[in-house]
Amino acid sequence: MRAPVGVAEARGHVLSSCRRLAAVEVPLERALGLVLATAVRSHDDLPPFANSAMDGYALRAQDVRSANVKLRVVGSLMAGDDPGTMSVGPGEAVRIMTGAMLPDGADAVCMVEHTHGGEGSVVVERAVAVGTNVRRAGEDVAAGDRAFGPGEVLSAPHIGVLTSLGVTSVLVYPRPTVGVVSTGDELVNGPGPLPVGKIRDSNRAGLLAQLRADGFSAVDLGAVADDPDRLAETLREAASRCDVLLTSGGVSVGDRDIVRVVLEKLGGSRARWFQVAVKPGKPFAFCTLAQGGVAVFGLPGNPVSALVSYELFARPALRQMSGHRRLGRPQLSATADVEMRRVRDGRLHLVRAVVSAGDDGMLRARPSGPQGSHQMRALAAANALALLPDGDGVAAGDAVKVWLLDVDGLGAEAVDAAPGVVNA
Ligand code: AMP
Numbered sequence: 269m270r271a272p273v274g275v276a277e278a279r280g281h282v283l284s285s286c287r288r289l290a291a292v293e294v295p296l297e298r299a300l301g302l303v304l305a306t307a308v309r310s311h312d313d314l315p316p317f318a319n320s321a322m323d324g325y326a327l328r329a330q331d332v333r334s335a336n337v338k339l340r341v342v343g344s345l346m347a348g349d350d351p352g353t354m355s356v357g358p359g360e361a362v363r364i365m366t367g368a369m370l371p372d373g374a375d376a377v378c379m380v381e382h383t384h385g386g387e388g389s390v391v392v393e394r395a396v397a398v399g400t401n402v403r404r405a406g407e408d409v410a411a412g413d414r415a416f417g418p419g420e421v422l423s424a425p426h427i428g429v430l431t432s433l434g435v436t437s438v439l440v441y442p443r444p445t446v447g448v449v450s451t452g453d454e455l456v457n458g459p460g461p462l463p464v465g466k467i468r469d470s471n472r473a474g475l476l477a478q479l480r481a482d483g484f485s486a487v488d489l490g491a492v493a494d495d496p497d498r499l500a501e502t503l504r505e506a507a508s509r510c511d512v513l514l515t516s517g518g519v520s521v522g523d524r525d526i527v528r529v530v531l532e533k534l535g536g537s538r539a540r541w542f543q544v545a546v547k548p549g550k551p552f553a554f555c556t557l558a559q560g561g562v563a564v565f566g567l568p569g570n571p572v573s574a575l576v577s578y579e580l581f582a583r584p585a586l587r588q589m590s591g592h593r594r595l596g597r598p599q600l601s602a603t604a605d606v607e608m609r610r611v612r613d614g615r616l617h618l619v620r621a622v623v624s625a626g627d628d629g630m631l632r633a634r635p636s637g638p639q640g641s642h643q644m645r646a647l648a649a650a651n652a653l654a655l656l657p658d659g660d661g662v663a664a665g666d667a668v669k670v671w672l673l674d675v676d677g678l679g680a681e682a683v684d685a686a687p688g689v690v691n692a
């Protein structure tokens with residue numbers, strides 16, 4: 269039996285075997301969530317011209333150093349108007365709407381709420397300082413500025429800024445294409461009565477869904493029986509169109525555990541089989557194929573173990589390939605709501621947990637349900653994995669580290685659903 273290795277060591281091996289993908293130019297509308305490969309420099313000012321931040325009157329601040337100054341209204345400007353030769357001279361004002369270009373001569377805007385009159389003349393009720401309610405050209409991004417740097421993850425506001433700057437495509441790291449195959453003689457698909465002894469293949473659907481949720485391109489490679497030749501053929505064929513392959517099942521020490529054998533055949537000396545000192549997710553196989561350096565992750569078969577092992581090894585590797593700098597989930601500290609006991613077995617235990625923020629904003633954690641590695645419902649109910657290092661576990665009130673899987677599920681909502689909208 270192989271000596272167990274820690275999560276960090278097994279992950280380190282995986283990460284050192286997976287290269288970042290080559291950057292590609294992608295149209296901006298398909299770039300959400302991708303990582304910038306180069307800095308984006310701005311050729312233009314944003315805002316492109318000085319404009320009004322308010323509906324009101326463009327004026328010369330030196331004319332309104334005191335309250336209740338009457339100015340002559342010499343024109344009006346809407347957003348989108350070209351002011352042309354319009355200018356604001358001494359004792360004059362121009363009626364101006366939000367977003368309209370500031371006319372020559374004006375250096376401030378008084379909001380309409382602080383004026384009265386307005387036909388032909390306007391009374392400005394309070395003094396106005398230079399620059400008031402003026403958005404200066406380039407005060408968000410100046411021409412020549414580095415708008416964004418390499419490594420930044422493109423969010424909706426990034427897409428907005430880039431669109432404002434007239435950028436239509438960006439150099440980013442692409443989404444890895446990940447093929448998913450299940451193994452097992454016991455697996456069937458679809459509805460209808462199950463043949464005796466068979467179960468539905470749930471790992472494939474779960475892994476495909478998780479990959480898509482994480483922003484990767486997922487390819488369904490189907491399920492294969494415990495037949496080494498068929499599995500090898502499936503992996504070889506898929507390697508020509510995928511960057512990464514995930515298998516589930518067949519990496520333990522059972523009679524039909526063929527994945528390990530197949531990976532050793534395909535990957536030769538690059539194949540590794542780990543007994544990771546973690547629960548769930550102990551058995552794990554990994555290799556890179558000679559064919560294009562495609563990485564193959566042999567995830568365990570038990571459904572909870574398959575997804576947790578994906579979290580521990582595949583997801584960080586895929587994020588690294590996608591150019592991300594933060595590879596893991598955020599690790600936070602919570603207070604255990606109830607005791608979480610465990611036996612000493614030399615492994616890190618990952619407890620499927622519900623983490624919630626109390627009224628005080630502090631995080632609390634409790635198990636989300638039964639912890640068997642076949643009990644998927646508790647993983648579905650969880651928004652975190654609580655880390656119990658080898659030992660006796662924690663008592664209620666003790667601090668416990670958690671990996672947050674879902675931020676929206678944290679609770680302590682800033683916005684509550686309207687009464688009557690939430691179904692019981
Ligand atoms: P194995 O490591 O192949 O022996 O699988 C361990 C356990 O996970 C067994 O109970 C399998 O039936 C189950 N299992 C394996 N693959 C899947 C799958 N694709 N969907 C659901 N359960 C599975």
Ligand code: MG
Pocket residue numbers: 451452453517518524525569
């Ligand atoms: Mg199996």
